[in-house]
Amino acid sequence: MSTTPIISFRDAAKVFPGSRKRPEVRAVDGVTLDIEAGEIFGVIGYSGAGKSTLVRLINALEKTTSGSVVVGGQDLTALGESQLREVRAGIGMIFQQFNLLSSRTVAGNVAYPLEVAKWPREKREARVRELLEFVGIADKAGSYPSQLSGGQKQRVGIARALATNPRILLADEATSALDPETTREVLRLLQRVNRELGITVVIITHEMDVVRYACHRVAVMEHGKVVEVGDAYAIFSGPTAPVTRRFVATSLRDRPSAETLARLRERHPGRLVVVGIDEVTGSTHAISQVLRDAGVEPAIIYGGITEVADKPYGSLTFELTGSDDDVAAAIERLREVTGVDDLGTADAPVSAPAETTTDPTAGRSGPPRTRVVGAQDYGMLGGQGGRLAGPDRLVIEEDD
Numbered sequence: 001m002s003t004t005p006i007i008s009f010r011d012a013a014k015v016f017p018g019s020r021k022r023p024e025v026r027a028v029d030g031v032t033l034d035i036e037a038g039e040i041f042g043v044i045g046y047s048g049a050g051k052s053t054l055v056r057l058i059n060a061l062e063k064t065t066s067g068s069v070v071v072g073g074q075d076l077t078a079l080g081e082s083q084l085r086e087v088r089a090g091i092g093m094i095f096q097q098f099n100l101l102s103s104r105t106v107a108g109n110v111a112y113p114l115e116v117a118k119w120p121r122e123k124r125e126a127r128v129r130e131l132l133e134f135v136g137i138a139d140k141a142g143s144y145p146s147q148l149s150g151g152q153k154q155r156v157g158i159a160r161a162l163a164t165n166p167r168i169l170l171a172d173e174a175t176s177a178l179d180p181e182t183t184r185e186v187l188r189l190l191q192r193v194n195r196e197l198g199i200t201v202v203i204i205t206h207e208m209d210v211v212r213y214a215c216h217r218v219a220v221m222e223h224g225k226v227v228e229v230g231d232a233y234a235i236f237s238g239p240t241a242p243v244t245r246r247f248v249a250t251s252l253r254d255r256p257s258a259e260t261l262a263r264l265r266e267r268h269p270g271r272l273v274v275v276g277i278d279e280v281t282g283s284t285h286a287i288s289q290v291l292r293d294a295g296v297e298p299a300i301i302y303g304g305i306t307e308v309a310d311k312p313y314g315s316l317t318f319e320l321t322g323s324d325d326d327v328a329a330a331i332e333r334l335r336e337v338t339g340v341d342d343l344g345t346a347d348a349p350v351s352a353p354a355e356t357t358t359d360p361t362a363g364r365s366g367p368p369r370t371r372v373v374g375a376q377d378y379g380m381l382g383g384q385g386g387r388l389a390g391p392d393r394l395v396i397e398e399d400d
C-alpha cells in the first residue's frame with residue numbers, strides 16, 4: 001500500500017446555517033484527516049455525527065464552510081463547477097437505499113453512467129458485461145431492480161459506481177439495509193474492488209463489525225469531529241475515546257459484564273482470570289502450556305475470540321483450580337505471555353477493572369496493564385460451552 005494521501009481534510013468545517021427556529025449545525029467541525037491511496041478506510045459514528053456530510057465533502061456534493069479538502073492533489077475549494085464535475089467522475093458512490101432506476105434493467109442501470117459519459121454503444125455493452133461478471137450477477141442483466149434481493153441490488157449499485165473507472169469508491173451505510181450474511185458478501189466484494197482494482201474505498205458505517213471485518217484504518221466521529229483515528233487493530237486493542245470504547249465493546253462482547261460475573265461466581269468458586277488473546281497467543285498453545293506446567297486445572301467459562309483486520313483478538317475467562325500457591329504462580333507465568341486480569345475468587349473477589357479489556361501485549365512489553373473498553377452482557381444462553389454466533393465468531397459461554 002502506498003502512503004500518498006488521496007484525500008486530505010485540513011481543518012475542514014461544514015456549518016449549516018440556522019434560522020430563527022433552529023440553531024446552526026456544525027455538521028463537520030474542524031476535521032484534519034488523511035486517507036491514503038489504496039486503503040479501505042472506515043468512518044464510524046452514531047447518527048448525526050457528521051459522517052455523511054464528511055463524505056459529501058469528498059465528492060463536493062457539499063462545499064466546506066472553512067478549511068480545505070484535497071482529492072487526488074486538487075483542492076476542491078479552489079475549483080469551478082466544470083472542474084468539480086471531473087473530480088466527481090473519478091469518484092463512485094453507493095448508498096444504503098441502493099438508488100437504482102426502477103424502470104431500467106440491471107444492465108440499463110449499470111449502463112446509465114456510461115451513457116451520461118457518452119460511451120459508444122459497443123464499448124458500453126462490453127463494459128456492462130464485464131462489470132456484471134465482476135460483481136457476480138451476470139445472470140440478472142435483464143432483471144429489474146424489484147426482482148432482486150437487497151444484496152443483489154447493492155451489487156448492481158457497486159457495478160454502476162465502478163462503470164467509469166473511479167479511483168475512489170464511497171460507501172455510505174451501503175450494508176445497513178442488509179442482513180449480516182449479505183453484509184459479509186458485500187464487504188467481501190468491496191475488498192475485491194480494493195485489492196483487484198486498486199480503488200481506495202471509504203466506508204461510512206455505524207456498525208463496528210463492518211470496521212472489524214473490512215477496514216484497514218478507521219476514523220471515529222462524534223459531534224462533527226474526528227475523535228480518534230488509527231489502524232483498525234490498534235483501535236480495537238486500545239480504544240481511547242469513550243465513544244470508541246462503546247463501539248468496540250458492542251463488536252467484541254468478549255468480557256463478562258458485572259452481572260454476568262456475579263452469576264459466574266455463583267457457579268465457579270475458583271480463581272477467575274481474564275486472559276487476552278491476540279496474534280501471538282491466538283492459538284492459545286502458549287496459554288495451555290503455562291497452565292499445564294503450573295499444575296492447575298483450567299476451565300474456560302466465558303469469552304470470545306474473533307478477528308480484527310484478519311488477526312485473532314479477544315479474551316477468555318478461566319476458572320483456575322489448584323492450591324493457592326500454584327494458582328498464584330500460574331497467574332505470574334501467564335502475565336509473561338499475555339495480559340491478565342485477576343478477578344479473585346467468589347470468597348475473595350477482586351472487582352473487575354470497570355469496563356476494561358485485557359491487553360494481550362501487556363506481558364510482553366513492560367508491566368501488565370489493562371485498557372478500558374466496556375463489556376456487554378450476552379445473558380445466559382447455556383449450551384455446550386461453544387457456539388458459533390456468527391460466521392467467524394466463536395463464543396464460549398457459561399456451562400449451565
Ligand SMILES: Nc1ncnc2c1ncn2[C@@H]1O[C@H](COP(=O)(O)OP(=O)(O)OP(=O)(O)O)[C@@H](O)[C@H]1O
Pocket residue numbers: 016025026027045046047048049050051052053054206
Ligand atoms: N442539509 C442540511 N441542512 C441542515 N442540517 C443538516 C443538513 N445535512 C445534515 N445536517 C445536520 O448535520 C448533522 C450531521 O448530519 P449527517 O447526515 O452528516 O450525520 P450522519 O453521521 O451521516 O448520521 P446518520 O448516521 O444518521 O446518517 C446532523 O445534525 C444533521 O441534522
Ligand SMILES: [Mg+2]
Pocket residue numbers: 051052053
Ligand atoms: Mg449518514
